Amino acid sequence: MTAPSERKPRPCRLLDxxxxxxxxxxxxQRSLVDARHTGRLDRDVFILVEHPPVFTLGRRGGLENLTVSQEILQRRGIPVVPxxxxxxxxxxxxGQAVGYPIVHLPSAGWxxxxxVEALEEIMIRAxxxxxxxxxxxxxNRGVWVQDRKLGSIGIAVxxxxxxxGFALNAVVNLEPFDWVNPCGLRGVQMTSLARETGRRDLDMAAVRRTVLAHTARILGLDFQPADPAWALRQAQPTTDTTSPIMDHLPQRTRS
Incomplete structure (x- = not known):
């Protein structure tokens, strides 16, 4: 799969x-989707981020695929979010490069x-x-190295x-994947770029750079770096700097 060569890059705000x-x-994300739909945002947004430990449950559920008790997760401080x-x-x-494309698919021609195949291609090339x-x-959707899963995909529209969007395992701790049947698949081992290359010193900053480069090329996006506080103002015009989200943004990204 390749991005159409005739596709003109579309302006896109980048939240790194x-x-x-x-x-x-x-x-x-939900606020940005609403803002993009209603026209408060006049262009797409791509978010590249890492998360503190968390398990998420998609529309197909997943608690039946949790192999440790939720009490253990609570002791570890790891939430489960539907x-x-x-x-x-x-x-x-x-240590996991997570990409969230907030893209108006019809106007972008997708x-x-x-x-979804394009998101897989980003991870394959990275x-x-x-x-x-x-x-x-x-x-299963996502990308694999032989029988080991390297990256996952799950979108909503x-x-x-x-x-x-997608999550590419770079230098992430793989132990928590052993506590679930990942993506509902039994007997599947998760892997990472660090494990596959044997490089414990793999540079996460380099992984993020290559993910951004391939995202721009494959999705046909012209990134315009933006401050997350800008995104909040666009998505929620009445939001002020006491917003709960603002409390979790890195200090250097606040305006």
Whole structure:
């Protein structure tokens, strides 16, 4: 799969956020989707972020695929968050490059299946930049290295606008994946770029850069870096700097 060569890059606001609580990122996404739909936002937004440890449940559920008690997760301080994306249970944590494209699919000329394939292609090409040969697998969306899953995908579409997205395992701690049947698949081992390359010193900043480069190229986006506080003002015009989301934004990104 390749992005159409004739596609003219579309202006897109880029929110490059080092670390943000998952529930705060979800609130931000939903607000941006509404703003994009109603026209308060006149262009798409791409969020690149990492999350503190969290399990998320897609529309297919997933608690039945949790292999440890929720009490154990509570002791570890890892929440379980039900959400509206496709798919089953998965884990997010630091060292995982998570991309959330807030894209108005009709105006960008994307069909949902082709858009999901494009997100897979981003991860495949990013992995190749680190010498890892990843591929698709008919069993489940995402990208794989042989029988090991390297990256996951789950999106939702509301009013023609996509949200949620993909998660590429770079230097993430893989242990929490052992506490679930990831994406509802039994007997599947998760892997990471660090594990596949044997490089414990893999540079997460380099991973994020290559993910952004391939995202821009494959989705046909012309990134315009933006401050997350700008996004909040666009998404929620009445939001002030006492917003709960603002409390979790890195100090250097606040305006």
């Amino acid at each position: 956020i080092p670390l943000l609580d998952y529930r705060e990122a979800l609130e931000l 959400i509206e994306r496709g798919g089953n249970i998965t884990y997010h944590g630091p 069909k949902v299946v082709a858009f 992995a190749a930049d680190f010498g890892v040969s990843a591929r698709r697998d008919v069993r 509301r009013h023609g606008v996509s949200f949620h």
